[in-house]
Amino acid sequence: MENIYILMLIALVALAAIDLVVGVSNDAVNFLNSAxxxxxxxxxxxxxxxxxxxxxxxxxxxxxxxxxxKGIFNPGEFYFNEIMIIFMAVMITDVLLLDFFNTLGMPTSTTVSIVFELLGAAVAMALIKIAVSDTETVANLSQYINTEKAVLIISGIFLSVIVAFSIGAIVQYLSRLFLTFNFEQKPTIYGALFSGIALTSITYFIFMKGLKGTAYYKDIKGVLEGNELMIIVIAFFTWTALSFILTKFLKFNLYKIIITVGTFALALAFAGNDLVNFIGVPMAAWNSYEAWSVSGVPADEFSMGVLAGKVPTPQIFLFVAGMIMVVTLWFSSKAKKVAATEVNLARQSEGHERFQPNSLSRVVVRSTIGMINGINYVLPKSMQQSIGKRFEKPVVNLPKNKVYELPAFDAIRASTNLMVAGVLISIATSYKLPLSTTYVTFMVAMGTSLADRAWDRESAVYRVAGVLNVIGGWFFTAFIAFVTAGIFTYLIHLGSITAVSLLLLLVLFLLVRNFIKHKKEEKETAQKRVIKRAELITAKEVIDETSDHISEVITRVDKLYTNVVNNLSVQDLSKLKKIDKHVVKLNAEVDTLKDEAFYFIKSLDDSSVEASRFYLMVLGYLQDISQSISYISKASYKHVNNNHKHLKKGQIKDLKIIDNQLSGMLKEIAVIFHNRKFSDISKIVDEKQELFDHVSKSIEKQITRIRSEESSAKNTTLYFGNLLETKDLISAIMNLLELYQEFHFNMKKANIKI
Incomplete structure (x- = not known):
């Protein structure tokens, strides 16, 4: 029997190492994003x-x-064999859940996951015990769960959302009023005061509050306790004076110090607060095994009340765990995928928004605008103008090709993010509350973004939608963690070591599968040319950029059209569904180009303004092309998905002939634009009539079929629709070629080098 628990301990240690890797991959963005x-x-x-x-x-x-x-359940109510089942279910759930979110590239809370996993597993085991008891009922559930502590932890986690957002917004608003966006031009004393406050806050909460509860605190307790105010005052004047000297005489960038120290502080707070999420359960299992193994009592009779006492964690375990976290931080590629969400939502600049608006985000934005209008109605105009000037953003004169190298936000906001988040997490750690670092850092960043007016009328509805999506994902994490851990607990209770083995194999399979999938996506991303607008300046660059767009769209349309025809002919629903996803992505990329037309026009130099009309028309035709292939794809998928009759052999034959001719023409067009051989465009334009004629003949054939033989109305609708949309597709392509030919000719005639 003892061998079973040794094997479970080994499995828990392995799961802890994996959990450290997947957990840090998700949480690293919390302390890296601001810097x-x-x-x-x-x-x-x-x-x-x-x-x-x-x-x-x-x-x-x-x-x-x-x-x-002992934070979530009362260990004295469970026996050793039951506590090991709880711990095993929790760790298996945690690894699977965190790896799932990493694969999606979405930030989640490791604290929320572990708390609700412990709660779900403990509740499941308690219900199992109640079910076999003759005297207990569901009403006795409260004696198994540390209700008071659990409610405190859970409420603290969710309260952190409101607190972090509010404090982040308030501190950033006051900081911006004090320093403005032109903070680098302010007198030296301004920056020194801000630096003094920031660094004093960080150092106080790290080295005083953060040390409480550790083995080292007793050595300095006498020096720190009772002298807090004096230490704060000394630290403030010391940091302020040092900051002033570094700026005034050595011309040193103070914000480098703040952001560097703040990053250290947040990383320290993260490790101090979140390490329990990764190794706390295995360490508790190890303590449980040590106590049971020397007791001589059977596993199903040994009460785990020993866990209620304070048990120190060996330093070697903490050191090894820290090293795994550091190595993961340096080499994890999934961390980069997760990082994009927060930076995208917090950035100061305009541009493409990752999230789409929803009804709730529109209501929130509309209500906020109404509230702001009400406040402005009360405030004097002079005060509004004065405040508005404090938030005026400086014009950054950089070469246009350097625009994407600009930071997502400035050093003041980064400093505030780090300062506020570090302080909040350190306070929670000092009181042994597992405050969610993800919730705190994310909501602080969102609060500072709001206060900094990064969410204006152009972007607010998208940013709010993004925040709501992320918060919704957090509630999903809590629910899934609770339910899954409970289910795994029940399965392990039923199947014992067999169930554990099968679940571990499931973990291994999913980890390997997700790893292969992630590597494949990375490889595809590196090779794939996504349609993106570059910063254009001259007519030549307009020609080059639009040529790349056209070549890319035409190549993809060629492949998509062929795949639709081939899979429609064999009624392959799964492949048609996959094709439709690719079509949706193509449409989204083209729509993004059109949405950014404003920024394109602003990026042109004075001698190339005429190119704006050409660029907009090119995008219009590209949109027509993508919409045509979208209609063909969706109609074909809908037809097969509704289980309608197969197309007739004659219909399929005609479609394949059209596909072959269209594919040949599209390949020629793609080569022309890829190689910039614009003189060959006239040849393609001259050949278009042959393809038009074949489409028209196919339409006439179908009319004859309807009149002379029995045919399906649904087939006819699909067939006619695809043929007519094919004609529109060809027309859009020809219009695009003729436009390009005309623009190219006019540029040469005007002696503009292209």
């Missing part, structure tokens, strides 16, 4: 500082391990 987004510090420096913060935080995290042992 990365501001671009004040080099990436190498950021990684080194964050690694040091994680290492120190891991060593100081011992006190937080109590949460996994």
């Amino acid at each position: 990365i987004g501001s671009k004040v510090v080099s990436m190498r420096t950021i990684m080194i500082v964050a690694s040091l913060g994680i290492g120190v935080g891991a060593i100081f995290s011992s006190g937080m391990m109590e949460v996994a042992r």
